[in-house]
Every structure is written in C-alpha cells, then in structure tokens.
Amino acid sequence: MASLALVFLALLLPTISWLWDYIIVPHIWRPYIAAKRLREQGIRGPPYKFLKGCNEDVKKMKDAADDLVLDVHDHNYLPRESPLYTGLGQSLESASSTMSGPGRFFQANDDKTMVACAQNMVKELEDQASSNKNGETQVELDKQFQELTADIISHTAFGSSYKLGIEAFHAQKELQEIAVKSLLNVQIPGFSYLPTKGNWRKLTLEKKLRGTLMQIIQSRLSSKGSGYGSDLLGLMLEACIATDQGREQHQLSLSIDEIIHECKTFFFAGHETTSLLLTWTVFLLSVYPEWQARLRLEALRECGKENPNGDNLSKLKEARKLMSMVFLETLRLYGPALFLQRKPLTDITVGETKIPKDHAIIIPSAIMHRDKEIWGDDTDEFNPLRFQNGVTRAAKVPHALLAFSIGPRSCIGQNFAMLEAKSVMAMILKKFSFTLSPNYVHAPVDLLTLQPKFGLPVVLRLLDA
Incomplete structure (x- = not known):
C-alpha cells in the first residue's frame, strides 16, 4: 500500500502543477483579476467564460451578419465585420526598425x-x-x-x-x-x-x-x-x-x-x-x-x-x-x-486608466x-x-x-x-x-x-x- 501511495503522489504532484500552470492561472485566475481591475476603473464588457472567453458571443454575431450583402456604394461594413463593437453597444465602454x-x-x-x-x-x-x-x-x-x-x-x-x-x-x-x-x-x-x-x-x-x-x-x-x-x-x-x-x-x-x-x-x-x-x-x-x-x-x-x-x-x-x-x-x-494590437511590457497608465503588464490593447482603427x-x-x-x-x-x-x-x-x-x-x-x-x-x-x-x-x-x- 505504501508503494501505491508513493506512486499516486508521484503522479498527483506533477498533475496539480500542470493544472495550476496551464489551466487555473491562464484560464481562470488571470482573466478574473484582469476583469476585476478593469471593472474597478469603470471599464466593463461581456462576461468571461472558461476557455471560451468571449469567442462564442463574437462567433454568433459574426455568423448572424455573415449573409449581409452591401450595396457597392455602402462602405460601412462594420456591422458585418465588427459586430463585437456595433452589436454589444453599451456593454462595452470606451475607456522603427533597426533595419531601416x-x-x-x-x-x-x-x-x-x-x-x-x-x-x-x-x-x-x-x-x-x-x-x-x-x-x-x-x-x-x-x-x-x-x-x-x-x-x-x-x-x-x-x-x-x-x-x-x-x-x-x-x-x-x-x-x-x-x-x-x-x-x-x-x-x-x-x-x-x-x-x-x-x-x-x-x-x-x-x-x-x-x-x-x-x-x-x-x-x-x-x-x-x-x-x-x-x-x-x-x-x-x-x-x-x-x-x-x-x-x-x-x-x-x-x-x-x-x-x-x-x-x-x-x-x-x-x-x-x-x-x-x-x-x-x-x-x-x-x-x-x-x-x-x-x-x-x-x-x-x-x-x-x-x-x-x-x-x-x-x-x-x-x-x-x-x-x-x-x-x-x-x-x-x-x-x-481592422484592428491594431499592442501589449505593454510593464504596468502603464494612459490618462487615468491603468493597464496591467501583458494585457493586449485593441485599437479599432476601422471604427476610428x-x-x-x-x-x-x-x-x-x-x-x-x-x-x-x-x-x-x-x-x-x-x-x-x-x-x-x-x-x-x-x-x-x-x-x-x-x-x-x-x-x-x-x-x-x-x-x-x-x-x-x-x-x-x-x-x-x-x-x-x-x-x-x-x-x-x-x-x-x-x-x-
């Protein structure tokens, strides 16, 4: 029995370590802390879902808009291709190279x-x-x-x-x-x-x-x-x-x-x-x-x-x-x-908004x-x-x-x-x-x-x- 217990522990410890490093921290803890910090600054968005994030909601909106065909004189394709911003409405709040x-x-x-x-x-x-x-x-x-x-x-x-x-x-x-x-x-x-x-x-x-x-x-x-x-x-x-x-x-x-x-x-x-x-x-x-x-x-x-x-x-x-x-x-x-993305290497403050390190910032250039x-x-x-x-x-x-x-x-x-x-x-x-x-x-x-x-x-x- 003692040998079985040792084998069990030998398998359990790396399993727990793997779950902590690859599941709990990146997919539960970090999203929770990030959302909490942003909510405290008045920045809200759709709720995060385990492993899915907001992808499921975005996919549904894109599928719903996929059959939309525009007139050739209509250059506002954003409802078709950026439903996350045009569809969620008020649930989202605004808050050189060495070679050359x-x-x-x-x-x-x-x-x-x-x-x-x-x-x-x-x-x-x-x-x-x-x-x-x-x-x-x-x-x-x-x-x-x-x-x-x-x-x-x-x-x-x-x-x-x-x-x-x-x-x-x-x-x-x-x-x-x-x-x-x-x-x-x-x-x-x-x-x-x-x-x-x-x-x-x-x-x-x-x-x-x-x-x-x-x-x-x-x-x-x-x-x-x-x-x-x-x-x-x-x-x-x-x-x-x-x-x-x-x-x-x-x-x-x-x-x-x-x-x-x-x-x-x-x-x-x-x-x-x-x-x-x-x-x-x-x-x-x-x-x-x-x-x-x-x-x-x-x-x-x-x-x-x-x-x-x-x-x-x-x-x-x-x-x-x-x-x-x-x-x-x-x-x-x-x-x-349609978008630019930047990720701060350290905690920064833009205006009055605090942005944590390694959090991707999406700049919706097409909307701007x-x-x-x-x-x-x-x-x-x-x-x-x-x-x-x-x-x-x-x-x-x-x-x-x-x-x-x-x-x-x-x-x-x-x-x-x-x-x-x-x-x-x-x-x-x-x-x-x-x-x-x-x-x-x-x-x-x-x-x-x-x-x-x-x-x-x-x-x-x-x-x-």
Whole structure:
C-alpha cells in the first residue's frame, strides 16, 4: 500500500502543477483579476467564460451578419465585420526598425523590380483582352494582385532566391487560412499536440516554411565572403552581424529563429497589405469612374507612354497628387487591418486608466476611421479630396489615419507599399478602363486582413480597342 501511495503522489504532484500552470492561472485566475481591475476603473464588457472567453458571443454575431450583402456604394461594413463593437453597444465602454533607421525600408532599385514584375502581369492581361474582338476580358483581379505582390516581395526580399521565397509564401498563405478558421474556436490546452489531420497539416506547413527560409538564410551566411546580397534579407543579415575588434569571428546579433520570424513578418506585411490596397482601390475606382478618369489623366501626364520609373514615380508620390489622395482614402475606408494590437511590457497608465503588464490593447482603427467627430459628417463617403492638404490635415486630429500605425511600431514598409501600388496602378490605368463585373458581390470579410469575400471580378477594356 505504501508503494501505491508513493506512486499516486508521484503522479498527483506533477498533475496539480500542470493544472495550476496551464489551466487555473491562464484560464481562470488571470482573466478574473484582469476583469476585476478593469471593472474597478469603470471599464466593463461581456462576461468571461472558461476557455471560451468571449469567442462564442463574437462567433454568433459574426455568423448572424455573415449573409449581409452591401450595396457597392455602402462602405460601412462594420456591422458585418465588427459586430463585437456595433452589436454589444453599451456593454462595452470606451475607456522603427533597426533595419531601416527611422523606420522606412526602401532600396533605390526596387522600382525597377516592381515595374518588371508588373509589366509581365499587364502584358498577360493585354493578351487576354486583345484576343477578344471587343477588346475586353473579365479577370479576378484580387488573385492577380496576390500573385503579383508575392512575386515582387520575393524578388525584393530574397533576390536570386526568389523561387524559394515563392514556396515559403504559399506555405505561409495556407497557414494564415488555417489560423483564420481556428481563430474563434475554443482553445483547449494541449489540443494542438494531438495527431489530428488539421494539426498534422499545420505542422507540415510550419516545417516547410521554416526549412525553406532556413535554406535561404544559410546559403547567404555561407557566402559572406562575397557579401550577403543587396536585397532586404542581405541588408538585414549585414545589420545583424557584429564583428569583434581584433577578431575575424562574425556573430549574429539575432538568432536564426529571430531572423526567420523577421522574414515571415516582412513577407506577410509586404505582400498582403499592397495586394489589398490595389484590390480595394480598383473596386472604388470602378464604383466612381470619374475618379478613375482623373487618375488616368494624371498617370499619363506624369509618366507619359513610358513605364513608371524612379523619376516620374517621385512626382506621383507627392501628397498633392490625386493618386496619393485616392490611396489614402482607400486605406481609410478599406484598410487591410481592422484592428491594431499592442501589449505593454510593464504596468502603464494612459490618462487615468491603468493597464496591467501583458494585457493586449485593441485599437479599432476601422471604427476610428469612421468617427464623425474626427473625420466629419461625410465619413462613410469616398472623398479623396479630404487629403488634399496632406495626411495630418485631413481630420481634426493630426494622426487620425492609422492604416500603417504610428510611432516606433509603425509599418517599416509603407513607402515600399505605396510606391509599389502607384507603379502597378499607373501601368493599369494607362492600358485599361475597368468596371465591376455583374458577378461581383460586395461583402468585405475580415480574414486577419479585410478581403472581398467573393473576390474582385472586373471587366477590363483596352483603351485603344
């Protein structure tokens, strides 16, 4: 009996320890204390449920709004995609990177890469349209833009290793889709380690993504004698190398895992945001053809019949240019991220609100972009001219546009994204006019980023047809 008791105790103690560390503290104690501290400050929300949190309520509201289809002139998709805020109403109460100096990564020759990749896409679309007697073709432009921006970021980030970069992109894209599907599921501790079909697929993709990026990185590190390359990965490795004085030993200031995470970040950010900016801009220019015509005239005036290059693109970059205004207004109405998230590293106080360490703060940028007190009564309308005096004067507060965030954590690739979008848009406008296909259904959906649920079918017409 004594030996059985010892065995029982030997099993009981680690079980209790596991329950305390992985169940009681993270799923009972911390949520209770967090809710209590916020209630004491007058900040209330829906009640927390064990393991489920508020996910069940959010999922029900999203399912109820999922069949809602909007008119193409209706840009207020928040009741459809942000029911947590618009549906709960009063139950919720308001309460730069080392790689790029001040935080804007852009290489002098990147515009050539962008134009070369965009040329291939535009040529394919031209061939499709010219093969029809009426000079028209219907295409899913959202898919075209996804492939194009993946091609551009692969060349820019990984240079000669861009084919491996494309493989990494496809793996990461599928992982994103898996993450979206499981986002509001009940998170049972330990479930992700079970040998289910979904878990095996996720593990396989993660191994492929890591292995592909590791292959690219190790290839660069082994060729340090000839330099690490002039692309984004090469510059990052160059910045991460610390050389000890008097020695020839090189040591990375970032671990391989950290470099891999950086690659994932700029791959996702550099591809997804630009692709969606182009997608929603084409949508808006199709709905408002007068703006499409105005931008076409500007593109022809600044670029002529030549392809965009560093000189004429610099003119289109000016804040006074209509193309800049249209892109900024697109980012306000259809920014890729509906929310920004920040987590304090220490206990902080914002105004009179105390925010505990490690508590995620959600900044609903999409809702703030529609605040009439900030943007005026026409906040739900497409009006690029609100930006004619620059971003800081477009609203009643200087930093109202949060599409790229602000501060030291702002997007390091925003200049790259805007230049890429302008290059592609200028080339399309000079070759085609476009309208929405009769098959288009206006149903923006939040899949980590704001995407057209049923794609963007567009009818392209050759201008010289």
